[in-house]
Amino acid sequence: MIAALIVLTLLGLHWISALLVIRRFDRPAADLPAGPLPRISLIRPVCGLDTHDPETFATSFDQIYPDWELVFCVARADDPAIPVLRRLIAAHPQVEARLMIGDHPITRNPKLNNLWQGWNAAEGEFVVLSDCNVLLPPDYLHQVLAAWQADTGLVSAPPVGVRAKGLWGAVEAAFLNGNQARLQLAADELGFGFAQGKTLMWRKADLDDAGGLALLGQDLAEDVAATKVVRGMGLQVRLTQDPFAQPIGQRRLGQVWGRQLRWSRVRRAGFPALFLLEPLNGPLIPLVLTLGFAPSALAPLLFAFAWYLPEGLLARQAGWRFAPIDLLAAMLRDVMMPVLWLFTFAGRGFDWRGTPMAPTQGGAIPMQVPAE
Known part of the structure; x- marks a missing residue:
C-alpha cells in the first residue's frame, strides 16, 4: 500500500537522522591538528x-x-x-x-x-x-x-x-x-x-x-x-x-512565532527547492496517512510513540532536557511547523532588531562597500 510505504519511509528517515546524531555524540572528541x-x-x-x-x-x-x-x-x-x-x-x-x-x-x-x-x-x-x-x-x-x-x-x-x-x-x-x-x-x-x-x-x-x-x-x-x-x-x-x-x-x-517565521523566510529565500520539501520534516503527513489506512483510536498514540521516541533518545544521549513539558513542546512545535511554512508565503521580508530585511530580485541584498 502506497500510503503505508510513505509513512514507513518518512518515519524511517526521521529515525535515521536521530540515530546519526546519537552516534556522533558517542564518538571521542576530535583532536587538534599537529604542529604549532x-x-x-x-x-x-x-x-x-x-x-x-x-x-x-x-x-x-x-x-x-x-x-x-x-x-x-x-x-x-x-x-x-x-x-x-x-x-x-x-x-x-x-x-x-x-x-x-x-x-x-x-x-x-x-x-x-x-x-x-x-x-x-x-x-x-x-x-x-x-x-x-x-x-x-x-x-x-x-x-x-x-x-x-x-x-x-x-x-x-x-x-x-x-x-x-x-x-x-x-x-x-x-x-x-x-x-x-x-x-x-x-x-x-x-x-x-x-x-x-x-x-x-x-x-x-x-x-x-x-x-x-x-x-x-x-x-x-x-x-x-x-x-x-x-x-x-x-x-x-x-x-x-x-x-x-x-x-x-x-x-x-x-516571540517564538516571530523568530521561527523569520528563519523560515530566510530558508525560503536562500534554498527555495529545499524549502518546498519542508512539510515532509514533521509528523503531520505520515500521521494523516496513518489515520487513513489504520482508522483506529490507538493509531495516533502508537504513531506518536514511534515518532517522538528517537527525539527522546537523542536528548538523553546529548544531555538535553526532555521532561514531559518538553514532549508537549515538541508536539506544539510540530503543530506550528506546517502553519509557519504556509505563512512564509504571505511575505518575503521581516524586521530584525528594527531593520527591515527583504530579498531583492534573485535573492541578493544589494551591497555598497565604503571607500577606505
Missing part, C-alpha cells in the same frame, strides 16, 4: 543587552587556547551593553581584548555592518564570528579548530537551547534541539554540512580572496550566503562535534 597552533581572532557582535548577555559575554574570556585575541563589535555608542563589556575587559587584563564601536554600511545586513571593523582589524589566521547569546565553553576555540580539515572552507555549529522556562521557552528549545540541531548535525554526518550563523570560523585569507565579508550580504542571512560561498570554492562546511549552548529563559508565543 594558528592565531585565532574571536569576534562577537553585540546589539543591545538581553537577560543572559552578561553571562554569555563573560564566557568569552575563559578560553584556554594559547594564541588568540577577543574583539567585541558594537554599532552604536549608546548601546546598553557597552558598560558591561568595558567592565569585563577591565576585569580580565590577561586577555587580549578590545571593544570596537561603529557601523559601516557594507550591506543591508546590520550584523555584517557591525562586524566589518572587527574583521578588518583581526590579526588571526583564523577568525571566529560568534554570536553574543551563546555560552562559550573554555575549549570553544579548540573545538572549532579541531573540526577543520584539508577540504574545509568554514567551520560552524548549531546552538542548543538550555535553561528554557515555561511552555513557550520549551517550544523554542524544541525547535532548536530536536529539529534544527538534529537535522544540521545529521546532514554533517552525511557530508552535507551547512552553516549556522551562531558560529562561523573562516581562514581569513580565504574569505578575503573570495570577496571579503561583504560577500556574505548577498542573502538574507550570512549563514546562507556563507554556505553558498564555501561550496562555490569547492570546499566543505564542517560542524564542530558538539553544538554550543544558548540560554533560552522565558518566552512568549509571539
